[in-house]
Amino acid sequence: MGAITFSIEKKLTGALGRAGILTTPHGTVRTPAFVPVGTLATVKSITPEEIKALGAQIVLANTYHLYLQPGEAIMARAGGVGKFMHYDGPTMTDSGGFQVFSLGFARGHGVTKVLKKTEKRLSRDEQQGGHAKLVSVDEEGVTFMSHIDGSTHRFTPERSIEMQENIGADIIFAFDECTSPLLSREKMEASLKRTHRWAKRSFDAHTRKDQALFGIVQGGRYPDLRKQSAEYIASIDFDGFGIGGSFDKDDMTTIVGLVNEILPEGKPRHMLGIGEIEDLFEGVKRGIDLFDCALPTRIARNGTLLTANGKKDILKAEYKERFEPIEKNCGCYTCMNYTKAYLHHLFKANELLGYRLATIHNLYFIVHLVDAMRASIIDGSFFDLKKEFLAKYR
Amino acid sequence: MGAITFSIEKKLTGALGRAGILTTPHGTVRTPAFVPVGTLATVKSITPEEIKALGAQIVLANTYHLYLQPGEAIMARAGGVGKFMHYDGPTMTDSGGFQVFSLGFARGHGVTKVLKKTEKRLSRDEQQGGHAKLVSVDEEGVTFMSHIDGSTHRFTPERSIEMQENIGADIIFAFDECTSPLLSREKMEASLKRTHRWAKRSFDAHTRKDQALFGIVQGGRYPDLRKQSAEYIASIDFDGFGIGGSFDKDDMTTIVGLVNEILPEGKPRHMLGIGEIEDLFEGVKRGIDLFDCALPTRIARNGTLLTANGKKDILKAEYKERFEPIEKNCGCYTCMNYTKAYLHHLFKANELLGYRLATIHNLYFIVHLVDAMRASIIDGSFFDLKKEFLAKYR
Numbered sequence: 001m002g003a004i005t006f007s008i009e010k011k012l013t014g015a016l017g018r019a020g021i022l023t024t025p026h027g028t029v030r031t032p033a034f035v036p037v038g039t040l041a042t043v044k045s046i047t048p049e050e051i052k053a054l055g056a057q058i059v060l061a062n063t064y065h066l067y068l069q070p071g072e073a074i075m076a077r078a079g080g081v082g083k084f085m086h087y088d089g090p091t092m093t094d095s096g097g098f099q100v101f102s103l104g105f106a107r108g109h110g111v112t113k114v115l116k117k118t119e120k121r122l123s124r125d126e127q128q129g130g131h132a133k134l135v136s137v138d139e140e141g142v143t144f145m146s147h148i149d150g151s152t153h154r155f156t157p158e159r160s161i162e163m164q165e166n167i168g169a170d171i172i173f174a175f176d177e178c179t180s181p182l183l184s185r186e187k188m189e190a191s192l193k194r195t196h197r198w199a200k201r202s203f204d205a206h207t208r209k210d211q212a213l214f215g216i217v218q219g220g221r222y223p224d225l226r227k228q229s230a231e232y233i234a235s236i237d238f239d240g241f242g243i244g245g246s247f248d249k250d251d252m253t254t255i256v257g258l259v260n261e262i263l264p265e266g267k268p269r270h271m272l273g274i275g276e277i278e279d280l281f282e283g284v285k286r287g288i289d290l291f292d293c294a295l296p297t298r299i300a301r302n303g304t305l306l307t308a309n310g311k312k313d314i315l316k317a318e319y320k321e322r323f324e325p326i327e328k329n330c331g332c333y334t335c336m337n338y339t340k341a342y343l344h345h346l347f348k349a350n351e352l353l354g355y356r357l358a359t360i361h362n363l364y365f366i367v368h369l370v371d372a373m374r375a376s377i378i379d380g381s382f383f384d385l386k387k388e389f390l391a392k393y394r
Numbered sequence: 395m396g397a398i399t400f401s402i403e404k405k406l407t408g409a410l411g412r413a414g415i416l417t418t419p420h421g422t423v424r425t426p427a428f429v430p431v432g433t434l435a436t437v438k439s440i441t442p443e444e445i446k447a448l449g450a451q452i453v454l455a456n457t458y459h460l461y462l463q464p465g466e467a468i469m470a471r472a473g474g475v476g477k478f479m480h481y482d483g484p485t486m487t488d489s490g491g492f493q494v495f496s497l498g499f500a501r502g503h504g505v506t507k508v509l510k511k512t513e514k515r516l517s518r519d520e521q522q523g524g525h526a527k528l529v530s531v532d533e534e535g536v537t538f539m540s541h542i543d544g545s546t547h548r549f550t551p552e553r554s555i556e557m558q559e560n561i562g563a564d565i566i567f568a569f570d571e572c573t574s575p576l577l578s579r580e581k582m583e584a585s586l587k588r589t590h591r592w593a594k595r596s597f598d599a600h601t602r603k604d605q606a607l608f609g610i611v612q613g614g615r616y617p618d619l620r621k622q623s624a625e626y627i628a629s630i631d632f633d634g635f636g637i638g639g640s641f642d643k644d645d646m647t648t649i650v651g652l653v654n655e656i657l658p659e660g661k662p663r664h665m666l667g668i669g670e671i672e673d674l675f676e677g678v679k680r681g682i683d684l685f686d687c688a689l690p691t692r693i694a695r696n697g698t699l700l701t702a703n704g705k706k707d708i709l710k711a712e713y714k715e716r717f718e719p720i721e722k723n724c725g726c727y728t729c730m731n732y733t734k735a736y737l738h739h740l741f742k743a744n745e746l747l748g749y750r751l752a753t754i755h756n757l758y759f760i761v762h763l764v765d766a767m768r769a770s771i772i773d774g775s776f777f778d779l780k781k782e783f784l785a786k787y788r
Binding site: 084337338 | 434435436438439440441463464468471472478479480714715717731732733735736738739740742743745746747749750
């Protein structure tokens with residue numbers, strides 16, 4: 001018996017999607033579920049009480065960031081990330097892989113989750129291996145520079161697992177190599193093989209019985225490599241799976257379906273770093289159980305609010321005298337108590353409360369949307385919900 | 395019957411201090427009380443529910459700031475500042491006088507509430523009238539430049555009252571001229587006479603019966619001018635009084651006692667912009683009922699925390715692994731749930747939650763301290779509390 005259990009409550013007819021129940025040492029997560037990102041052991045601007053009140057069931061923190069600040073040892077001494085941040089619900093950490101590569105990359109080319117068509121140009125660095133010069137990979141691990149102070153650090157699969165054991169979340173991830181989606185097939189194949197060796201090393205390094213370990217499927221935009229990866233990762237006795245790396249937006253849905261056909265049905269699947277509404281529907285349809293993404297909280301801090309009719313920029317002058325909530329039927333704390341005019345004012349004045357109220361609304365919106373997808377799987381209305389929702393959401 | 399009532403519950407023996415009850419259209423304030431500052435219709439980073447939970451009974455917003463952003467008309471259309479910001483408790487606004495002069499001044503010389511000894515040099519501008527060139531005063535009113543965009547604006551006593559009626563707080567203030575405490579006696583006398591004419595004009599301009607209007611006593615560091623001011627302002631049928639302007643720290647306590655000997659006992663007295671612990675004790679002792687100050691919230695956002703042993707800088711490395719609350723016996727949300735180590739981490743990482751948790755703690759600390767002063771007046775232990783508290787607080 002592992003640290004978690006997962007059971008399927010209902011499946012979609014004619015698709016891979018399912019509603020499930022995931023139990024962790026710190027509570028139950030009804031899936032599919034959206035996972036708010038609390039990078040530095042805080043979901044930016046809000047408290048754990050607010051995280052729960054808005055309906056979130058589980059929080060993901062970033063190992064890379066916590067390693068650099070305040071350091072994983074502090075987290076261990078605090079009794080784990082949950083205790084440290086005063087959150088007693090389920091937690092997960094990523095392996096640090098994505099950040100190591102993307103924050104190195106960030107100064108040059110950008111490992112992003114989904115590339116736009118216009119970004120499909122191969123830079124020389126990308127052709128030469130997919131990483132900027134701030135990141136150097138070898139068989140053993142990765143050497144990189146801190147995005148905070150430029151100091152040099154090294155992660156290996158064993159070190160990532162050790163850090164994640166110190167941070168102490170309920171669910172942790174294998175350490176993987178994240179590459180540019182623009183990588184040539186040859187390079188991607190070599191990278192994937194290394195990711196597989198690192199997956200096994202991560203699995204072997206993991207000692208804490210009260211933590212679940214998820215393996216990560218990579219393979220970029222190449223369907224055959226994705227299949228190969230799903231088969232290999234499924235062959236290791238992980239507690240669940242992440243689908244990671246970057247994909248081309250057009251290929252993403254195909255690939256997710258392909259991978260989930262192969263992964264064992266009885267274990268949970270997490271799609272890493274995806275949070276656009278359309279992608280959530282496509283992922284749920286194809287059997288994804290968990291999604292994390294910093295998008296709804298990041299755009300909230302710029303005054304971009306999610307609504308059933310799409311994203312709205314609260315800074316626009318048209319909201320100055322709109323004495324009504326962001327969304328009339330929204331049950332979030334923000335919509336229950338504040339007007340667009342007030343939020344407009346807070347953002348105009350750069351008031352801290354604005355970031356917070358927008359964060360609460362956006363997370364509530366997306367958490368409840370994924371909850372609605374779950375309910376619609378159970379009552380058989382998923383495809384209606386998808387069609388109706390996406391028709392309005394533009 | 396005015397908008398407010400004020401009754402005295404208990405008086406100090408041998409001093410002017412008293413515990414009272416102030417009723418407003420939006421609820422009761424047990425005095426003496428500390429009034430958090432919500433400059434732009436928000437107590438920075440916290441919600442009205444948190445304002446109440448930390449024990450605050452009334453909030454002060456700044457007319458100058460709200461006039462510039464979002465504009466007082468918005469507030470009127472929202473149904474008043476309380477409705478606009480989702481706060482149903484008692485509210486007050488200042489007249490805009492202090493900000494007009496101090497924010498103009500800020501580019502040059504600084505009207506501050508309390509000057510340090512080292513700042514007692516008279517600049518040429520101050521000798522010539524006490525205002526920077528960005529502010530121009532005449533008998534009718536003041537022309538000034540916005541600190542936001544440099545645009546030119548004009549306030550008069552009538553305009554200030556009109557704005558405050560639009561903003562709609564329970565308690566509003568007469569419009570006064572705020573000068574440098576370093577002003578010559580001659581200049582101060584002339585300024586005071588104008589402030590008195592403006593007080594009368596403010597009184598005559600006030601129309602809303604559901605708002606109380608407080609007159610403001612000025613007169614700088616000159617005891618005889620302060621007495622003269624208290625007598626004149628007391629002769630107008632204001633609902634209460636503010637003691638305003640800047641004073642030399644050494645003279646402040648003397649002057650407050652002097653003024654409060656003259657002001658009618660049965661009306662509330664507000665000391666404008668004072669929030670240092672020692673000053674609160676001295677003010678309460680001498681019969682001040684209300685204090686507002688941005689200090690506890692402003693220093694909170696720099697990581698400075700108020701404790702029984704004085705101010706602490708949470709950014710200091712010594713707090714990195716201190717897994718204990720800021721204050722062991724503090725009942726605030728922050729101390730009940732978070733450690734110094736976590737707050738240290740949040741401030742190191744510039745996380746928004748840090749500003750919020752520090753704000754909650756500092757406001758709770760100061761609000762409860764003034765509440766303790768009130769309780770000690772009632773049970774006869776005020777002078778013991780003062781002595782014991784100040785002996786530790788350094």
